[in-house]
Amino acid sequence: MSAAMTQASSQAMSHAATDKRCDVSVKDVEISFGRHVVLEKLSLDIAQSEFIVLLGPSGCGKSTLLNAISGLLDVNAGQIWIGGRNVTWEEPKDRGIAMVFQSYALYPRMSVRENMSFGLRVAGMPANEIQKRVADAATMLKITELLDRKPSQLSGGQRQRVAIGRALVRDAGVYLFDEPLSNLDAQLRAELRVEIKRLHQRLRATMIYVTHDQIEALTLADRIAVMKDRVIQQLDTPQKIYREPVNRFVASFVGSPAMNFMPGRVERGATGATFSLGDLSIPIQGYPFKSPGLTGAAVLGIRPEHVLSGAEAGPNAFNAQVEMAEPMGADTLVWCRTPSGASFSVRVDSGPSIAPGDTLPVSFPVGTLSLFEEGPDGRRL
Amino acid sequence: MLAIRPRLASRLAAWVALSPALAVLVVVYIGCTTWTIWISMTASRMLPSSNFVGLRQYEALFANERWTVSVSNLVIFGTMFMIASLALGFLLAVAIDQRVRAENLLRSIFLYPFSMSFVVTGLVWQWVLNPTFGIERIGKNLGFADFKFDWIVRQDMVIYCLVFAAVWHAAGLVMAIMLAGLRGIDEDIWKAARVDGLPTWRVYVSIVVPMMGASFATASVLMATSVVRLYDLSVAMTNGGPGIASEVPAKFVMDHLFERQNIGLATAAATSMLITVAAVVGPFLYWQSRRRAAAGAH
Ligand SMILES: Nc1ncnc2c1ncn2[C@@H]1O[C@H](COP(=O)(O)OP(=O)(O)OP(=O)(O)O)[C@@H](O)[C@H]1O
Numbered sequence: 270m271s272a273a274m275t276q277a278s279s280q281a282m283s284h285a286a287t288d289k290r291c292d293v294s295v296k297d298v299e300i301s302f303g304r305h306v307v308l309e310k311l312s313l314d315i316a317q318s319e320f321i322v323l324l325g326p327s328g329c330g331k332s333t334l335l336n337a338i339s340g341l342l343d344v345n346a347g348q349i350w351i352g353g354r355n356v357t358w359e360e361p362k363d364r365g366i367a368m369v370f371q372s373y374a375l376y377p378r379m380s381v382r383e384n385m386s387f388g389l390r391v392a393g394m395p396a397n398e399i400q401k402r403v404a405d406a407a408t409m410l411k412i413t414e415l416l417d418r419k420p421s422q423l424s425g426g427q428r429q430r431v432a433i434g435r436a437l438v439r440d441a442g443v444y445l446f447d448e449p450l451s452n453l454d455a456q457l458r459a460e461l462r463v464e465i466k467r468l469h470q471r472l473r474a475t476m477i478y479v480t481h482d483q484i485e486a487l488t489l490a491d492r493i494a495v496m497k498d499r500v501i502q503q504l505d506t507p508q509k510i511y512r513e514p515v516n517r518f519v520a521s522f523v524g525s526p527a528m529n530f531m532p533g534r535v536e537r538g539a540t541g542a543t544f545s546l547g548d549l550s551i552p553i554q555g556y557p558f559k560s561p562g563l564t565g566a567a568v569l570g571i572r573p574e575h576v577l578s579g580a581e582a583g584p585n586a587f588n589a590q591v592e593m594a595e596p597m598g599a600d601t602l603v604w605c606r607t608p609s610g611a612s613f614s615v616r617v618d619s620g621p622s623i624a625p626g627d628t629l630p631v632s633f634p635v636g637t638l639s640l641f642e643e644g645p646d647g648r649r650l
Numbered sequence: 651m652l653a654i655r656p657r658l659a660s661r662l663a664a665w666v667a668l669s670p671a672l673a674v675l676v677v678v679y680i681g682c683t684t685w686t687i688w689i690s691m692t693a694s695r696m697l698p699s700s701n702f703v704g705l706r707q708y709e710a711l712f713a714n715e716r717w718t719v720s721v722s723n724l725v726i727f728g729t730m731f732m733i734a735s736l737a738l739g740f741l742l743a744v745a746i747d748q749r750v751r752a753e754n755l756l757r758s759i760f761l762y763p764f765s766m767s768f769v770v771t772g773l774v775w776q777w778v779l780n781p782t783f784g785i786e787r788i789g790k791n792l793g794f795a796d797f798k799f800d801w802i803v804r805q806d807m808v809i810y811c812l813v814f815a816a817v818w819h820a821a822g823l824v825m826a827i828m829l830a831g832l833r834g835i836d837e838d839i840w841k842a843a844r845v846d847g848l849p850t851w852r853v854y855v856s857i858v859v860p861m862m863g864a865s866f867a868t869a870s871v872l873m874a875t876s877v878v879r880l881y882d883l884s885v886a887m888t889n890g891g892p893g894i895a896s897e898v899p900a901k902f903v904m905d906h907l908f909e910r911q912n913i914g915l916a917t918a919a920a921t922s923m924l925i926t927v928a929a930v931v932g933p934f935l936y937w938q939s940r941r942r943a944a945a946g947a948h
C-alpha cells in the first residue's frame with residue numbers, strides 16, 4: 270500500500286493518468302445472486318484513456334458490472350484485468366480505481382475537505398501532498414469555497430462535485446461512475462455532464478460511466494455498451510449506435526424522440542428492392558443488407574429527425590395525414606399516419622405552422638433508415 | 651369572516667377532543683407535583699400536615715446517611731450502567747451487522763432479557779451471584795477450592811452487581827436500536843469507504859458512529875429513565891443490602907412513604923430527584939431546540 274502511495278504521490282495530478290497503464294479488460298465474467306444470473310460470460314475491453322458508457326434499462330446489470338470492475342463484488346467466474354494486471358481477487362483500494370456513486374455517498378459528519386482527504390490520510394500519505402491534491406481537485410471542480418462546509422450544507426450538484434473530488438484525489442488511472450447525475454435536475458445534469466467531459470479530456474484517464482440516460486451516453490462516450498438481458502447488445506461509437514443499431518432494442522433505447530417502427534415487407538421488383546407499407550412502396554435500393562437478396566416480412570425503423578418533409582421530401586415523397594403537433598422549442602414533432610394507417614413522427618423546423626388534418630409530403634431516405642427482423646427484439650437486416 | 655368561522659369551530663372541536671388529556675395533565679402531573687413540593691416543606695409525618703417548616707426536611711434529608719449513600723449509589727450505577735449498556739449494545743449490533751447466518755436467532759436471544767421484568771432479573775441474578783449456591787459454588791465444585799466470588803454480599807462491591815444485572819437486562823434493547831441505526835446507513839457509504847481503502851473498524855469509528863447520533867440519543871434517554879426509576883432491581887436482588895450498601899433514591903422515597911411513614915422526608919427526597927432530573931433535562935432540551943432552530947435557518 271505505502272509503496273503504491275509514494276509512487277503515486279511523486280507524480281503531479283494533471284499528467285498522472287497518462288504515464289500509468291490503465292486499460293481495463295473484463296474477461297468472460299459471470300455473476301449471479303443465488304440462482305439469479307445477472308451477467309453471463311460478459312467480456313469487454315476498454316482501451317487506455319477511453320470513455321466508455323454502460324447504457325441500459327434499470328435492472329440490466331450495469332451497476333453489477335461496475336461493482337465487479339471496482340472489486341466491490343466478487344465474480345463467480347472470469348477475470349478482471351486493470352493496467353495489465355489480473356486484479357480479479359484484489360481489494361478495491363489496490364486496483365488503482367476511484368468511484369463516484371449515485372447517492373454521492375459522502376461521509377455526512379465530515380467537512381468537504383475531510384471527505385476528500387480522509388482516505389489518503391488513513392493510507393498514510395504526507396500531509397502536504399494531501400493538501401496539494403485536495404486544493405488541485407477543488408480548483409478543478411470549483412468547490413474551493415465549500416471546503417469547510419458539511420455535506421448537509423451543500424446542494425445536490427455541489428455534493429456530486431465533492432464526490433467527484435473525492436475520487437479525483439485518489440489520482441487513479443480508472444474512474445468509475447455509477448449514475449452520478451441521475452439525482453440532479455435537468456439543468457444541473459447538463460452542466461455537470463460538460464464538466465465530466467472536460468475532466469476526461471484533461472486527465473486522459475480511463476472512465477467507465479453507468480447511466481440509463483441515452484443523451485448522457487451519446488454526449489460523453491467514446492464508445493457505448495448498450496446492455497440488456499445479461500449481455501452487451503452492442504458496443505460501438507455513439508455515431509454507429511445511433512445510425513446503425515444492431516437490433517430493435519438498441520434502436521428504440523437510444524435516441525429521443527424515439528425511432529419510428531413500421532411493419533411491412535421487403536420486396537424485390539424491376540426497380541430494385543422496395544419496402545411495402547400497405548399500398549405504399551418505399552424504394553430501399555442500396556440498403557446495406559447483411560444477407561443480400563433477402564425478402565419477406567420486416568420492420569422499417571427511421572428516426573423522426575431523419576424523415577424528410579415538405580419541399581425536401583423529393584421525388585419519392587408520399588402524402589401523410591397530420592394527426593398532432595408537439596412543439597419542442599427549436600423544432601416541432603409532428604405525428605402523422607401513412608395512407609395504410611401506420612403512425613410515425615417527423616421532426617420539422619418550428620417555422621410554418623402545421624395543424625392536425627393537414628397533409629404533409631414526406632419521404633424515408635434509404636441512407637438513414639434501418640430494417641429489422643419482425644418482433645420486438647428483431648435483429649438488424 | 652365566513653372563512654374564519656369554520657376555523658374557529660374546528661379549533662373548538664380540537665380543544666374538546668384534547669380536554670380529557672389536558673385534564674389528566676393538569677390534575678395528575680402538575681397537581682401532584684405541586685402537592686409533593688408543598689408537602690416537602692411541611693412537618694408532615696404519617697399524615698399530611700400544613701405546618702410550614704421551610705427547608706427543614708431537606709436539611710434532615712441530606713444529613714441522612716441512607717440518602718447520601720443512595721445518591722452516590724445512583725451516580726455510580728447511572729454512569730457505569732449507561733456507558734456499559736451503550737457500549738455493549740453497540741458492539742453486539744456491530745457483531746450482528748456482519749451478516750452472520752443466525753441473525754434472527756441471535757437477535758432474539760440478546761433481546762430476551764429485556765422481556766423480563768426487573769424483579770425477575772433481580773431474583774435470577776441474586777441466585778447466580780449468591781456465594782452458597784451460585785457461581786462461587788460452581789467454581790468450588792470444579793475443584794478450585796479457594797475460588798471466591800462474593801461481590802453481592804460485600805458492601806463495597808454490591809453496587810457493581812446491580813450494574814451487571816441491569817446491563818444484562820438492557821443491552822439487548824440497545825442492540826436493537828443500534829442495529830436499526832446501522833441498517834439505516836446507505837450501502838454506498840460502505841462501498842465508498844472500501845474504495846477509499848478504509849479498514850472496517852475505522853469506518854465504524856470515524857464515519858458510522860458519528861452518523862448514529864439519533865440512535866445513541868434514543869438509547870441514552872431510555873437508559874437514563876431506567877436509572878432514575880431504579881427501584882425494583884435493588885429490592886429484588888439485594889433489598890438495599892448488605893446493610894444500606896445498595897440503597898437507591900427511589901427506594902428511599904418508597905420506604906419512607908409507605909413503611910416508615912415519614913411523608914415529609916419522602917416528598918423532600920422525591921422533590922430533590924425531580925430537581926436533579928430537571929437540571930439535567932432542561933438544558934439538554936434547550937440545547938436541542940437551539941440546534942433545531944439553527945438547522946432550520948439553513
Ligand atoms: N445484492 C443483490 N442480491 C440479489 N439480486 C441483486 C442484488 N443486486 C442486484 N441484484 C439484481 O441484479 C440485477 C441487476 O442489478 P443492477 O443493480 O446491476 O442493475 P442496474 O442495471 O444497475 O439498474 P439501475 O439502473 O436500476 O441501477 C437486478 O435484477 C437486481 O435485482
Ligand SMILES: [Mg+2]
Pocket residue numbers: 331332333447448
Ligand atoms: Mg444501478
